[in-house]
Amino acid sequence: MDLEKIRHSASHVLASAVKELFSEAKLGIGPAIDDGFYYDFDLKHTLTPDDLKKLEEKMQEIIGKNLDFKKSKKTRNEAEKILKDEPYKLELLKNLPDNNITFYTHGSFTDLCAGPHVKNTKEIKAFKLLKIAGAYWKGDSKNKQLQRIYGIAFNSKKELEEYLKKLEEAEKRDHRKIGQQLELFFFHEYSPGSPFFEPKGTVIYNELLNFVREEYKKRGYQEVITPQIFNKALWETSGHWKHFKEDMFVLNVDNSEAALKPMNCPSHVLIFKNKIRSYRELPLRIADFCALHRNELRGVLGGLTRVRKFSQDDAHIFVTEEQIEKEILDLMDFIDTVYKKVFNFRYVVNLSTKPEKAMGDPKLWEKAEEALRNALNKKKIKFNIKEGEGAFYGPKIDFDIRDSLDRSWQLATIQLDFQMPLNFKATYEGKDGNKHTPIMIHRAILGSLERFIGILIEHYAGKLPLWLSPVQVRILTLTDRNEKFAGDVLKKLRDNNIRVELDDRSESIGKKVRDAQLEKIPLTITIGDKEQENKTLAIRTLDGKVKFGVKVEEFINDLLTEIKEKK
């Protein structure tokens, strides 16, 4: 059974239930969405979780009546009559063409709607209302705020239960909650959407940067540091002034308009253009971790996944036509190393091809798409083709990354661009002595580091792998007598650049272990008289495995190997 139909029908049932309980409610819109369905209501009474329970009961009652969904076509006059008490629906009606005004009815409830729906309410076998949120009419903060009820519906009770379980697990893993518990980051009203990374969060941030930099060294990338404020002349050339100005922070510099950069690409074209370039320098891979700013609406900001200030592991690669395939192969290897070998994410690959409004030479498009396909085939990677969904300036490969809860995130991206080098008149001298326009590859592996950290926290439920953990080892003393040996071990670990802490509080060992586990520290070392006597360690992992009698040097060596191999 088609989930979308079920969910759309459930939203109608919800609306009919709201009308029965709160007859004065005015209806907004009520679509099925990826994650279920919602319906917006204009209602004086502020809805509470208790109301959701009552509404669920009412919905169950309506569904139990086995009502058919019936479609009907109306003239504009008829429709206006039906909707005379529904101001929001009347507004929607205005935008419908005369010959396409349809309604759906179940029981005594009728809604302006294009469908499709299930045949009968009995097909809604399992549903649940999830939460209430505010939502501006038409998503515009200048309009009135309505109350939105979110729900979910499935083909069976079993599916619903599985979904709710996953939802519960996801809530437990909410990176905002874990981020606060583990003192990783926080936000402040003085700078909405710009995270403060606390010392522990900064360790994670810098370890990720180091990891990417190590890969850059192996893969022939060159890092640069670039300005953040650019005169609008730059954004006019790049096209951002026309298409992206609303999303930029604009300010006045030297009596002229300028903007904080929302992306690095134009600055990298300036670097490319700073000297005469030869084909011998290509592929030229320019990488940058400069802070970026985007003026996201305040209402949509949330945790690390939607921020105003962030950095990307951003690079732009200038290549010749012939170099595309090899470069894409290398990028696939890069992405594999990061996502499969290190983080253990799965992913789905999508290739988006030439859209109708494409710019640039059709032959170049053909060759470039072939190069992308060849690279994917050579790597034996299955991929979906999204016909016509490329950008107007070039085809692209997207990676749908699946986390441990099987949620999908778009993180890595490889985007060919035939246009920007042309806009900036960027050229290189070819073997033939003539000037040629390079092709630019925009690509990110982790994407926004802020967002990636948010996703990692949820993927690992806060139990980060050893190499990323802000504190890798905590030493717990059993008694005061053990402080000297504990101090020696502490120093040895520190000298080996292991992030280690000492807990020598006069608390019980049980309490000390529990605290370390709450803080998700991967390894704890317990030191009592026995350990001190034998000069060995008792090691406990976060999942409770204990190993006794480990020699200090052996422990350090194992640890360093594990950290180096990013296990």
Next chain:
Amino acid sequence: MDLEKIRHSASHVLASAVKELFSEAKLGIGPAIDDGFYYDFDLKHTLTPDDLKKLEEKMQEIIGKNLDFKKSKKTRNEAEKILKDEPYKLELLKNLPDNNITFYTHGSFTDLCAGPHVKNTKEIKAFKLLKIAGAYWKGDSKNKQLQRIYGIAFNSKKELEEYLKKLEEAEKRDHRKIGQQLELFFFHEYSPGSPFFEPKGTVIYNELLNFVREEYKKRGYQEVITPQIFNKALWETSGHWKHFKEDMFVLNVDNSEAALKPMNCPSHVLIFKNKIRSYRELPLRIADFCALHRNELRGVLGGLTRVRKFSQDDAHIFVTEEQIEKEILDLMDFIDTVYKKVFNFRYVVNLSTKPEKAMGDPKLWEKAEEALRNALNKKKIKFNIKEGEGAFYGPKIDFDIRDSLDRSWQLATIQLDFQMPLNFKATYEGKDGNKHTPIMIHRAILGSLERFIGILIEHYAGKLPLWLSPVQVRILTLTDRNEKFAGDVLKKLRDNNIRVELDDRSESIGKKVRDAQLEKIPLTITIGDKEQENKTLAIRTLDGKVKFGVKVEEFINDLLTEIKEKK
């Protein structure tokens, strides 16, 4: 003889010479400055270097007349008559009190001036005019641009010659010139004052960051990452909105005024305040490399020493009163490590004490100043006391760093602050269970990394120490036959994280060596048939020393030691 008097008198002689050669010139101001003297003129004719020669001759002629400088006091009426053809001087006259209008005359030239001057022109024993520059009247870009002539004067020809030699050496070392030659950084009109660090410049930048981070690990600092845009509410509390707004980039965020941060301190107070703090956490050392922006006037921007975007090795240390002395001792050790052990700079230390307009408890001032003095004495550091020159919020220690040309730079600074924690109501729980206000230490070691890199380039004349060099080793092949062995050596060096390049062009070895030296690469390895046969290397340093028959492993070990020890 007082240099200031000589230079001020030379500027008068210059003005009289200009009047003789260009009678229509209107006079601006003509003071002595740290680096010599200048005089501003409003003159239709655009002055050329040839004019400077002629003016020097004319000045020599005037000086040769052994003219006395005579002071005279005038009434406002008399003064207005004397200055009737000098509109700029008339403007200056307006701001003088009636009882303090004085003139100085030598020969037939009379100038509105408070003095002091030498007694006779013959005391100007050695001078030179250096350059012509544009300068707005009263330094305000809304006013007319005048022509400024810079000059220098000394007690003896010998001193002048030494100075000019140093000036020439400084010009050769100009970091803007070297930065371009070595492809370290550049500027672009789209973002005045914000440097682009090219790949090689970024290596230097990141190596400096790594160095500071290593020290932070040893010294108990915690790094954070902070927002860049803050609502004006923050700046109102910190006092920046009142005293520093002109220097900030202001923008509109969520329909409210906000600014790009010009310094990190208030954000670190927010981090301090983010949780309840205990005396056990102090000293709390918060470090940050976040980008800062200051809206410097476009006219004063120049190279890396005056920029709009920069990062500092900035930290704020929250301490109790009792912890000041120990913390200052640790900071002195930090500064010694950086400046004396690593970079080989000398420095002069200044302690600035309580000013008249000081805020805060006088007893706290006394104790704090005593702690600073004690720390300096314990370290056996000679220091100058600048009585009353501390900030209103606390005493400070400045370090006048002297580079290899004996030029003075103010880089490191330690600044106590009793006020900002009060403004933000930042407190910690003391041993007594009560709330106390911490003292905040603002301190920077390198200061602005951009500025520091500019100074380093000039200090070393571009010949950076091995650990900071963007390319540490270049391998030069003698013939095609040597490419295989050269490739093996290249790989071995790379595997050891040494920054190495291969020059296998079919150029003469002489040309290859010269190119490497122009690029100031510390070490070159020449590989010919003999080296290949013996599996050894011929190593050449930048100052031309050559060592033959070095084993690869031995070379790598020596290199790694030298890099690690930052020699």
